[in-house]
Amino acid sequence: MYSFKNDYSEGTHPSILEKLLETNLEQHEGYGLDTYSEQARELIRDLVQDPSAEIAFIPGGTATNLLAIKSFLRPHEAVLSAHSGHIATHEAGAIEGTGHKILEIPSTDGKITPTGIEERVLEHHFEHMVKPKMIYISNPTELGTVYTKEEILSLREICDKYKLHFYMDGARLGSALMAESANYDLKFIHEQVDAYFIGGTKNGALLGEALVLRNNDLSDEFRYLMKQRGQLLAKGRVIGIQFLTLMQNNLLFELADYANTMATRLRNAFSESGFGFLIENDSNQLFPILDNKTIDELLKDFEFYVWQKIDEDLSAIRLITSWATPERAIQEFIDKLKELKPE
Amino acid sequence: MYSFKNDYSEGTHPSILEKLLETNLEQHEGYGLDTYSEQARELIRDLVQDPSAEIAFIPGGTATNLLAIKSFLRPHEAVLSAHSGHIATHEAGAIEGTGHKILEIPSTDGKITPTGIEERVLEHHFEHMVKPKMIYISNPTELGTVYTKEEILSLREICDKYKLHFYMDGARLGSALMAESANYDLKFIHEQVDAYFIGGTKNGALLGEALVLRNNDLSDEFRYLMKQRGQLLAKGRVIGIQFLTLMQNNLLFELADYANTMATRLRNAFSESGFGFLIENDSNQLFPILDNKTIDELLKDFEFYVWQKIDEDLSAIRLITSWATPERAIQEFIDKLKELKPE
């Protein structure tokens, strides 16, 4: 039974396993100082046209977030986030575990705004309150929405106004960049935010995220921080080789584009069958609103999460596609849907 | 030029890559709840004959140590370790980073003793000093020595006397168990210590350590702790599949045994050439003392660390073998040595 529960259900893109196999018995330096990690870093630097960017490969997303935030902030400084932000809700207190408060600010469909930021910054005006010093956004957000160019520019502006670091969680950054609504590329992201990560785990790697630190004030002695939090893998090549493969021939973006395309097919099918959506978005996750009977029928053949009850009859479900979703599974799902709800 | 610098220079045992390939497109639960992780856990439980043992797969050794120690101790409690202990010296303050003091106690060739423990416990008798609550040993130690059965029993005894948790860092546990001086098996370890980890990274895995929590008082809600420290990989199967492979058909122990055998060949060659050792040991690392001229000659053909200056003429070097060290490299090294120092 095919599962649309998430985009990390399968292993890794075959070309990654191939490269691991091909290089397997070579001897390399440990702890991320190997040739392949260095080559992968170079490819990223080329892509964003910034030879001085620092890049750290870290096993997972929560680890990356806690490392970055702990490293960027002084003890009394706080990070602003949407309530739906991964750090705010789904990291088991990882950020607080490093000593920092997350200040939740209003959001719409997972996105925060300059107004929400400014209000909170102004409210926190003296030493009895934590000092807002950083904003956290996910792009796409946890609800699959993608920030527009204009939105990112306006966040940059408010960060400059109040001297806040701008940090982007890019667990699915490939999907954001391949979305139609994202009228920008990685280089644009790089120029606007102080630090961000390019997600590997949810984009075809076995594990690993590439944290890019554009602002070199923030990267100073970062490897110490990685080691101290247990995030410097002895065989750092494992992640290096994966990102080298993903960054070559545009693979990372192709995989993301494929996932988005599969999501769009599903989205179109729902629309054609007359269903609406909890959230309008165009990345690799979708939240159609269905009647419970249709949901029950679909669950007989596919796995996915029932996301939110709308009323007695209707619920929103969540479907996620990935680089590994077979076209066949998409087609079967659509066929089943059309069978249940002919247009 | 072959490197004897460490046992994590190569990738992974081919059967692991094979299994990754074979299972690659299967869909599995995330975060270590997949079938393979569960099967690997069962194999470990069978081996130690303890169906209630809790087992957590964690990406690396420092991460495992900091998770375990943070989880086992209350804020004012401390862990006792040798100065050469990995946590004390080579983890960039990872343990202190979680809020806990490491109390260093005397050691010989990396091993601590009940006397050293008892003296420190008695010295720390009131609330102006941290409270010793746990001992940390590495087996083999960072200097390659292996604790004997009797030594482990005596540490257990002192831990019982003072209600200390007994924790073993097993980054190279396979090598310890396959050493002649280890007159015991994994089940014995399991019965004597409260928690320990079976090292994967240095024993043929790409990454990953298996933390075994025998004492169930210590394992309560451990997955929360893993998540909070960013150590719960989304594709937990990656480590699960590796340990499943390593635990099947005794592979983990065979690889360790092979590494030890290669080290013994080198050790014998040094002895036969009349060289002594900084430390007497029988695991997969050795510390022969050579004259500087011989060292320089060997460095022309092999990589290894010059470990410690002994006097003007002599230094100890460190050689580490692994599951991947080719017999050919061993033979070439020995040939070169014999050429330089005929018996």
Add this chain to the structure above:
Amino acid sequence: MYSFKNDYSEGTHPSILEKLLETNLEQHEGYGLDTYSEQARELIRDLVQDPSAEIAFIPGGTATNLLAIKSFLRPHEAVLSAHSGHIATHEAGAIEGTGHKILEIPSTDGKITPTGIEERVLEHHFEHMVKPKMIYISNPTELGTVYTKEEILSLREICDKYKLHFYMDGARLGSALMAESANYDLKFIHEQVDAYFIGGTKNGALLGEALVLRNNDLSDEFRYLMKQRGQLLAKGRVIGIQFLTLMQNNLLFELADYANTMATRLRNAFSESGFGFLIENDSNQLFPILDNKTIDELLKDFEFYVWQKIDEDLSAIRLITSWATPERAIQEFIDKLKELKPE
């Protein structure tokens, strides 16, 4: 110009200075083990009729909160609080600084409810989210409201249902207990909550809070925690003598009662002049809503905070009375008010 800004503007009740003077040259044990601290503890134990209660004297309220919460929780556990809760908003991230998340739940006039608690507990059902393990309430709340007996019993019930610790910040506990709406005494509080503190600083002491740990599971080795956080004063007698004085002859409650009485006089005067209140309450702070012109006039003769803008014409102000507020200042304020707004 008399200030109604807070209840810690003056020094200390004269009888405390007298007792400090009287005992000044006596020699005593340090770190809270002196005779006077012990006597003060006994008086509290007598009052709550619990000989096994543990009592710790701590210099300030934020220190007490962070010590208690850090000590009671495991790393992944969180505390539930109103957004207006002191720990949530006005302690500069002190709780997060010890590694713990504060989960904000809905509140009305500063009070939380079993429903809000239950909803949050149920939402946090797995290891990707922090585990709610404790509730924090202030009594009176930061908005001056006082929990009723029934409310406290219902909170106790929900804590029992979900195995949550029940903790009360009593920075102004005297004022709560002396309020008419509090149909209970200190013994009742003691029996219902697991731990609470009796505020000294805001009730006539120079400094110091008495943390009472009824639940002895929570008090184990608490002095270590105090020392580790720098909260064990060498001259612990300083706080001990103050609480001894406050607990003798009911002084603490008399001072609180006086403060409440002064607040009531002001409250009545506002009512008589036709003003309403932002919040209805009966402890030692009040939040009348005035027109801006009246506010400006009052500010010519008295200091107080303009708390919240209501509309173009109206704002709520905050007035706080204390054990030290002279009846004369109250009378002058009332006279001025009546002059501005004759009934």
Add this chain to the structure above:
Amino acid sequence: MYSFKNDYSEGTHPSILEKLLETNLEQHEGYGLDTYSEQARELIRDLVQDPSAEIAFIPGGTATNLLAIKSFLRPHEAVLSAHSGHIATHEAGAIEGTGHKILEIPSTDGKITPTGIEERVLEHHFEHMVKPKMIYISNPTELGTVYTKEEILSLREICDKYKLHFYMDGARLGSALMAESANYDLKFIHEQVDAYFIGGTKNGALLGEALVLRNNDLSDEFRYLMKQRGQLLAKGRVIGIQFLTLMQNNLLFELADYANTMATRLRNAFSESGFGFLIENDSNQLFPILDNKTIDELLKDFEFYVWQKIDEDLSAIRLITSWATPERAIQEFIDKLKELKPE
């Protein structure tokens, strides 16, 4: 029975209580922003001739140390200290509790040296080890020895060489400055170290230490840190008034000088009776070596600590004098000693 156990057994100098009484009913700003705290700061700034020095009043010594060290260091940075250093041994892991490792270096009679610092700095050369970034000394040390001008200058030099912060724990700084061996004044200290505290608790105050931050890079937003660690007292005037009193008319130094003089009298009496010392020093604590019989006799009339067993017959004891030690107690002690051991 008079106790020579420590210098915080009594209350406070009478002029401090007088000043507290005199100012008691005045209303003042909270949290250290009152007039008296500001005046006290000015007096300290005048004394060290540095108008830009930042000064924070903190309730106790451990609190001051943990605040300073936490504030000055990034997460992976460590502080160097003697094993006898208060932070290393007698603060219940307060520093590690904030996340930082203390690296112990060799010391003689409690003093560390540039050589010991340099060796440790050079040893810690890469990201698998914490980065030494700060030195901690106590002056006088925990063993009563006082750093000389030359020693302090040489420590400054090594700090400059390796860009280390230089921090001095001055719990008994008055006693150090009044010692004959200290050929310098407070201004010299101020110019050489980056931060230090002037101890109040052990020099006649009820509580409180004055942390002086000369290096303004280290003082940025320090009040946030104080609040976050629960060290910003609501009635900050309590410490401000004490330091104002102590800094006026040289009182702090007079009290320290008196304590030193009393210690010298005792020291001379021991010498005259033919006893030697465990440690040669000239501050307000002394460590004479006595035969056990003499110790037992003295303990019948006085309280003090038996510090260290020397052999079967001899032990070192510790005596501490203070501003409050009556001359009469000194005389009685000397009389008893002479009676036991006529010259």
